[in-house]
Amino acid sequence: MEPTITAYEYSYITQQVNALVSAYLSVNDKRMRRVVRDTTVENIASHLPADEPIAQDFLQQLQPDRLTREAAAKLLPTIEPLVVPFPSLSQKQLSKLFRKVKKLKQPEWAGVDLHELTYLGWNDGGSQKKYLVAPYQDRLIGIQGDMGPKTVKGVCAICQTIGNVSLFVSTTKKSGLGTFTRNGNYICRDSAQCNRQLIDPQPLADFLEIVRPKR
Numbered sequence: 001m002e003p004t005i006t007a008y009e010y011s012y013i014t015q016q017v018n019a020l021v022s023a024y025l026s027v028n029d030k031r032m033r034r035v036v037r038d039t040t041v042e043n044i045a046s047h048l049p050a051d052e053p054i055a056q057d058f059l060q061q062l063q064p065d066r067l068t069r070e071a072a073a074k075l076l077p078t079i080e081p082l083v084v085p086f087p088s089l090s091q092k093q094l095s096k097l098f099r100k101v102k103k104l105k106q107p108e109w110a111g112v113d114l115h116e117l118t119y120l121g122w123n124d125g126g127s128q129k130k131y132l133v134a135p136y137q138d139r140l141i142g143i144q145g146d147m148g149p150k151t152v153k154g155v156c157a158i159c160q161t162i163g164n165v166s167l168f169v170s171t172t173k174k175s176g177l178g179t180f181t182r183n184g185n186y187i188c189r190d191s192a193q194c195n196r197q198l199i200d201p202q203p204l205a206d207f208l209e210i211v212r213p214k215r
């Protein structure tokens with residue numbers, strides 16, 4: 001089985017299922033629930049491979065008139081084999097992406113679901129840094145920036161969702177004269193959460209265009 005679903009599509013499917021669960025809980029009219037369900041199934045089906053039994057089973061499970069949160073939480077991982085996982089990177093591979101960082105704090109892989117990641121992001125609270133690894137023009141690039149301890153409510157530049165964001169300041173250019181170009185963007189403090197909210201890859205691409213190191 002060839003995985004064909006991207007992590008951001010998987011996030012979209014997850015959001016659709018969660019919205020359906022909420023609708024089941026709040027909408028009393030049976031016909032209205034059917035309308036919501038049909039729309040949800042249609043939205044999700046367009047992202048799933050039509051000839052895949054796992055995908056067909058998944059859509060079948062959405063058909064009954066009730067779906068509890070617990071059942072949804074169990075159902076969603078059943079399509080993970082169809083999702084292209086983010087590559088699991090060795091310490092050596094990570095060091096290559098952050099050559100200038102002397103003591104690179106490693107991401108906590110144990111708490112990471114690779115099927116949910118469009119990009120990898122982790123914090124080094126001690127040095128108040130955030131590290132990002134993201135696909136850019138068919139390869140992975142590493143971005144580092146300062147991330148202050150302050151958290152505010154705002155829109156994240158990457159996932160475009162309102163949440164707990166912090167100012168991420170990256171240096172993108174050092175001129176020979178010792179001047180810097182510094183960019184500040186508010187992004188989610190919690191990158192795992194950010195990935196779960198990321199359903200459109202374009203804002204991430206735009207963000208990378210701004211913050212990637214330039215020569």
Ligand SMILES: [Zn+2]
Nearest residue numbers: 156159188194
């Ligand atoms: Zn975000």
